[in-house]
Amino acid sequence: MRGPLEGFYLAAAIALEICGTTSLKMSDGFNHLGPAVAVVVCYAASFALLSLALRGIELSIAYALWSGVGTAAVAAIGIIWFGEGAGVWKLLCLLLIVLGVARLHLSERAS
Numbered sequence: 225m226r227g228p229l230e231g232f233y234l235a236a237a238i239a240l241e242i243c244g245t246t247s248l249k250m251s252d253g254f255n256h257l258g259p260a261v262a263v264v265v266c267y268a269a270s271f272a273l274l275s276l277a278l279r280g281i282e283l284s285i286a287y288a289l290w291s292g293v294g295t296a297a298v299a300a301i302g303i304i305w306f307g308e309g310a311g312v313w314k315l316l317c318l319l320l321i322v323l324g325v326a327r328l329h330l331s332e333r334a335s
Contacts, residue, residue, distance in 0.1 A: 226280040226281060227279070227280045229276070229280075230276070230277045230279060230280035230281050231277075231281075233273045233274070233276040233277035234273070234274070234277035234281060234286055234289060234290065236273045237269075237270045237271075237273035237274040237277060237290055238270075238289065238290055238293050238294055238297075240266045240267070240269045240270035240273065241266070241267070241270040241290060241294045242294055242297045242298055242301070243262065243266045244262065244263050244265075244266030244267040244270060245294065245298045246298065246301055246305075247259040247260075247262035247263045247266060248263045249302075249306065250262075251263055274286065274287075274290055284328070285328055285329065285331075288324070288325055288328045289325055289328070289329060292321050292322070292324065292325035292328075293325060295318075295321055296318050296321050296322050296325075299314070299318050300318075
C-alpha cells in the first residue's frame with residue numbers, strides 16, 4: 225500500500241541520482257575532490273531514499289521512474305551544460321524513454 229511519503233522519497237532519490245551523476249562528470253575521473261565527494265554522498269542518499277520508496281511503490285515502477293527520469297534529466301544536462309550533441313536519434317530515444325516511464329506510471333494507477 226502506497227503511503228504519502230513514498231512519492232516524496234522517490235522524487236528525492238531521483239534528484240540525488242541526477243546530482244550524483246552530474247557530479248561524476250564534474251569530478252573528471254575523481255580528480256576533483258568536491259564533486260567526487262558529492263558523487264558518493266548523493267548516490268548513497270539516493271539509494272537510501274529509493275529503498276524507503278520501495279516500501280510502498282512496486283519495484284518495477286519505482287526503478288523505471290528512478291532510472292528513466294534520471295537518464296532523461298542527465299541527458300538534458302549533458303546537452304545544455306556540457307555541450308553534448310543533440311542529434312535527432314538521441315532526442316527521439318530520450319522521448320521514447322520519457323513516454324515509456326509515463327506509461328508505466330499510468331499502469332500503476334490503473335491497477
